[in-house]
Amino acid sequence: METLELGKIGLLIGFLLVIVGFWGILQQKNIIKIIVSFTILNTGINLVMVALGYIKGRTAPIIDDSVEQLANHNVINAIVDPVPQALVLTAIVIGFGVTSLLLAYAMKLFRAKKTLEINQFNDLKW
């Protein structure tokens, strides 16, 4: 079996996590488990984005001695793409905001019905 490159492994695991997250959102009945599925989905997408910026044999985009040695003082040939990593930083913060809002809603919903089973919240169902 041919060995997978690190970037491809990241891509595969990221896609798998996205599918697991979607499965959890659609299948689970407990609101807390749905929120956990949201964060898994979020992590998967972040992992895919970081994996897309990966370049084989290169190191993190932090310029220090090891980078300088790796490419004969030519940074451009030594580091992976910094832009996806910066975007993922933004995405993580937004994911944090969404998760904390979801948890606040879950607390309010629990106060209203004393349960977290999503099937009990059928007021808008017809």
Next chain:
Amino acid sequence: MLRNFLIALVLASFGFIFLNLYNSYEPKTELTGIAAHYAENGASEVGAANLVTAVVVSYRSFDTLGEITILFLTAAIISFFLKLSNEDENKVIIHKGTSEILKTASQLLIPLIFLFGVYVFINGHLTPGGGFQGGAIIASGVVLAIMANPNMTINHTVIVWVESLSGVTVVIIGVLGIILGGGFLDSTLDGYGLGEFGTVFSAGTIPVIYSLVGLKVGAEISNILNKYQKSQKES
């Protein structure tokens, strides 16, 4: 039954899309476009050793300002949403005490966690890390404090002041960039200098901005935790 079938269908179609994406993916072999520009000129233009920080705080600092705003909005919405009535606000709940191990360990660990958070955001331009990460670490120290002592109250006034002051200062530094630098939120100010590459006092105003962002994020997450903790009083 139909529901399970539909779920399976959705997941299978996602799997199909992802499989096609995966098969047609060709790994990059070199930096292109804007990434190449950042890699080549980042050190001389911005002076930050961590190029991700250079992108986040200097080249794309509007993004960061937006992130701070999103976090602030989240904290504000949660405060509004979990607001307690006056009766509940004054109610006192005595929680059961926690274990001795957790209490003793938290006394030792919390100062170290705070110190580590401060280290992470002050060195955000040199090492992996930065304001958001450091702020999250500080907030994790607050979580530990709440778990060790569920009856503790977080001083709301201090949090609000730290949050507002650091937010306003970031914007003021941004406006200074218009006057002394190349534009709003430019981290290289005239007369301030870039400093020696690779030291703490380098990269223009990036360490200052990231420290303020770290304080702000730590205060905001602590505020959200405070709201969660207080909402236990709700009847």
